[in-house]
Amino acid sequence: MTSCAFSSSPSAPVGIKTIVPPPLPSPRHPARFTSSLLCDELSALGQDDDDEAVPVPDNLLSTPRMVRNAVYSFVNPEDQSKNAFLLGWNKEFAKELGVDINKIERSQWSEQELDNLVKLLTGGGRKIPAPQRDEDDAGKGPRETQPWAHCYGGHQFGYYAGQLGDGRAISLYETVNPATGQSWELQLKGAGKTPYSRFADGYAVLRSSIREYLCAEAVATLDVASSRSLAIMSTETMVVREEGGEPGSIVCRVAPSWIRFGSFEIFFYRKDRVNLRRLAEYVCDEVYSLPRDDPQEMAAFKEQFRKAELETIPEPESDEPRHVNAAVEGEAQGAPATTKQPKALYRNRFAKMFEQVAYKTAIMVSGWQAIGFCHGVMNTDNMSILGLTIDFGPYAFLDKYDPLFICNHSDSEGRYSFQQQPGICLWNLGRLALTLENLIGAQERVDDLDWLHQQETDTEKEERLKEGAKDIVVEILNKSFRDVFLKDYRRRMNEKMGLGGADQVKDEDLTKIVVPALAWMDDYEVDYHQFFRALADYKVEGADTVDKNGAQIEALVKRLLPTPVHLARGSAAVEEIKGWLEPYHLRLVQSSDLKDDQTRRIRMNKVNPAFVLRNWVAQRVIERVTESVMKTREESIEEDPDKNLLDRVLWMCQHPFGEDASQADETTTTADGTCEIKRNNAGLEVYGEYVGPVPEWGQGIQCSCSS
Numbered sequence: 001m002t003s004c005a006f007s008s009s010p011s012a013p014v015g016i017k018t019i020v021p022p023p024l025p026s027p028r029h030p031a032r033f034t035s036s037l038l039c040d041e042l043s044a045l046g047q048d049d050d051d052e053a054v055p056v057p058d059n060l061l062s063t064p065r066m067v068r069n070a071v072y073s074f075v076n077p078e079d080q081s082k083n084a085f086l087l088g089w090n091k092e093f094a095k096e097l098g099v100d101i102n103k104i105e106r107s108q109w110s111e112q113e114l115d116n117l118v119k120l121l122t123g124g125g126r127k128i129p130a131p132q133r134d135e136d137d138a139g140k141g142p143r144e145t146q147p148w149a150h151c152y153g154g155h156q157f158g159y160y161a162g163q164l165g166d167g168r169a170i171s172l173y174e175t176v177n178p179a180t181g182q183s184w185e186l187q188l189k190g191a192g193k194t195p196y197s198r199f200a201d202g203y204a205v206l207r208s209s210i211r212e213y214l215c216a217e218a219v220a221t222l223d224v225a226s227s228r229s230l231a232i233m234s235t236e237t238m239v240v241r242e243e244g245g246e247p248g249s250i251v252c253r254v255a256p257s258w259i260r261f262g263s264f265e266i267f268f269y270r271k272d273r274v275n276l277r278r279l280a281e282y283v284c285d286e287v288y289s290l291p292r293d294d295p296q297e298m299a300a301f302k303e304q305f306r307k308a309e310l311e312t313i314p315e316p317e318s319d320e321p322r323h324v325n326a327a328v329e330g331e332a333q334g335a336p337a338t339t340k341q342p343k344a345l346y347r348n349r350f351a352k353m354f355e356q357v358a359y360k361t362a363i364m365v366s367g368w369q370a371i372g373f374c375h376g377v378m379n380t381d382n383m384s385i386l387g388l389t390i391d392f393g394p395y396a397f398l399d400k401y402d403p404l405f406i407c408n409h410s411d412s413e414g415r416y417s418f419q420q421q422p423g424i425c426l427w428n429l430g431r432l433a434l435t436l437e438n439l440i441g442a443q444e445r446v447d448d449l450d451w452l453h454q455q456e457t458d459t460e461k462e463e464r465l466k467e468g469a470k471d472i473v474v475e476i477l478n479k480s481f482r483d484v485f486l487k488d489y490r491r492r493m494n495e496k497m498g499l500g501g502a503d504q505v506k507d508e509d510l511t512k513i514v515v516p517a518l519a520w521m522d523d524y525e526v527d528y529h530q531f532f533r534a535l536a537d538y539k540v541e542g543a544d545t546v547d548k549n550g551a552q553i554e555a556l557v558k559r560l561l562p563t564p565v566h567l568a569r570g571s572a573a574v575e576e577i578k579g580w581l582e583p584y585h586l587r588l589v590q591s592s593d594l595k596d597d598q599t600r601r602i603r604m605n606k607v608n609p610a611f612v613l614r615n616w617v618a619q620r621v622i623e624r625v626t627e628s629v630m631k632t633r634e635e636s637i638e639e640d641p642d643k644n645l646l647d648r649v650l651w652m653c654q655h656p657f658g659e660d661a662s663q664a665d666e667t668t669t670t671a672d673g674t675c676e677i678k679r680n681n682a683g684l685e686v687y688g689e690y691v692g693p694v695p696e697w698g699q700g701i702q703c704s705c706s707s
């Protein structure tokens with residue numbers, strides 16, 4: 001890359017620097033939030049087209065402050081482009097984003113295009129392609145972004161922390177992939193100070209950027225919703241952290257929406273009902289595309305049920321309308337249903353939105369539990385309104401299976417330990433529900449909903465609204481979170497164990513096979529991921545009971561037990577493994593769909609990764625890339641023997657299952673009856689040392705939180 005200067009466009013006003021568009025897709029809006037949400041007034045001063053408007057200097061725009069009465073602030077990324085260069089480009093995600101197919105590969109870009117991209121992503125340029133849909137702007141050519149930072153609050157480790165906000169993340173613009181219709185918001189993390197930076201510097205260090213860049217892709221590939229990574233840049237600056245000076249970096253990360261639970265909390269705790277309502281409407285409209293509540297349906301509901309509620313309340317009818325939920329209070333506790341009156345509940349769009357959030361959060365966390373992912377900082381400011389995995393800080397994939405595993409060394413009490421994650425999601429959903437209870441509790445009452453658009457206080461009314469939300473929220477948490485979580489977790493675990501897909505899950509699979517298998521792994525400190533790859537090689541053909549498979553079981557145990565100390569307990573392990581292997585074996589042989597060893601193996605190896613982004617792998621990449629960044633750029637390109645490690649590991653994150661899952665390992669029985677399994681690494685050579693046991697130096701690595 002040359003140290004390119006901006007090229008001047010002939011039509012640009014004198015003094016304004018212009019660059020040609022980089023190979024990125026066009027924006028839908030220069031700034032999506034401008035449409036319906038309130039902007040921080042100070043930051044908006046210089047942003048309109050009015051000739052009279054005086055541009056606000058960047059340092060004032062980004063001055064940390066309390067931002068009230070606003071959902072976001074305009075702010076420009078700090079120009080860190082001087083010596084910046086592109087460290088990694090995720091071409092697989094670029095396709096999903098809708099980047100011009102002829103510009104997917106770095107090798108397809110001109111030097112100018114590379115320069116433009118790096119400048120845009122490191123704050124040195126603001127020109128983006130012309131908007132896609134805005135007819136007024138059509139044909140006007142490149143225009144400027146109006147980057148913004150979002151205002152949010154959040155509960156951190158159980159306590160409400162007040163205003164947090166995007167302190168080092170700045171959204172550039174939103175784009176829609178015309179082929180898929182999916183919209184994406186491009187955000188730079190580490191882009192410099194914003195009004196929400198509080199006492200911090202707005203930067204990100206290379207170490208944390210690499211971890212986020214890789215892990216978002218690893219998680220997404222394992223079929224768990226996640227933010228995505230488009231690119232990672234080295235800013236060639238030093239950033240000061242607890243550990244000393246470290247190279248700085250920016251990640252361009254992308255999500256359909258970056259709104260968090262904490263986005264609602266900030267307005268709730270400030271008693272700012274107007275912004276809370278606007279944000280909720282925005283999420284219903286733009287994020288979930290929920291239709292507006294139908295006034296006629298609401299009126300009909302009111303007529304039919306509220307009047308009846310005042311008189312004598314009828315038993316719910318079987319052909320009641322879809323939105324009516326006749327929850328019978330007390331039924332759950334075993335009280336006779338007839339002694340309690342049924343309540344007719346109307347789920348307005350805010351309840352439906354909450355239901356969607358609960359559902360998506362359940363699916364996300366069932367994914368985490370199944371893939372063995374520990375998030376580490378499940379504060380409400382890190383909970384996405386779309387159930388995406390966001391904020392890849394001190395995360396870790398499990399090595400050995402340990403339900404008590406804590407990956408965040410600041411979490412001394414294990415609030416966010418591996419086994420706590422589903423419960424914490426529920427707790428966090430409870431925090432979100434609190435912010436929405438007025439809106440949900442209003443149900444079909446238009447007058448109450450209108451009242452909620454104002455800032456007026458009426459404690460009695462609010463109590464009534466709160467009461468009106470209670471049953472709806474409880475039911476959503478039960479049905480759309482708890483039940484969904486359990487169902488999805490069963491499905492995922494059954495698939496991992498080769499017990500078939502969703503339609504084949506049996507009630508006792510979890511209690512008789514999955515849970516005892518996990519307990520066995522915990523007891524013998526078995527590697528969580530290797531367990532499933534080894535189990536895929538287990539054969540039932542020719543053995544109608546587990547007892548006929550003795551030699552194979554011994555070999556399996558030998559392959560899984562991590563150290564000689566564990567191996568010394570080998571015979572106990574063999575006996576104990578039978579506790580779940582027996583029902584497992586029977587379950588397989590009794591099903592014509594499951595008993596074919598080869599088919600099952602292929603299926604299992606398609607959901608159980610051979611490559612896992614373990615902490616030691618991420619650490620290795622960090623060390624190599626840091627080393628090369630610390631050299632001059634020319635040196636690093638010429639001399640770094642592992643210069644492609646970042647790209648290679650990204651590729652592994654995106655292709656973790658092995659290239660050829662169909663090749664079976666070879667099982668041989670020796671003369672003395674012992675059984676050896678020779679690993680067939682066909683297709684795994686490409687991963688080199690990055691598949692297989694964790695090296696000694698890499699066991700138990702924890703990462704620092706000062707990112």
Ligand SMILES: Nc1ncnc2c1ncn2[C@@H]1O[C@H](COP(=O)(O)OP(=O)(O)OP(=O)(O)O)[C@@H](O)[C@H]1O
Binds near residue numbers: 169201390391392
């Ligand atoms: N170096 C920094 N400069 C400014 N603000 C920061 C910095 N590090 C963290 N913050 C802010 O502190 C809060 C909590 O930090 P947390 O570690 O959860 O977020 P993060 O990793 O910066 O961001 P994200 O959740 O957007 O991935 C957020 O408001 C975040 O923006």
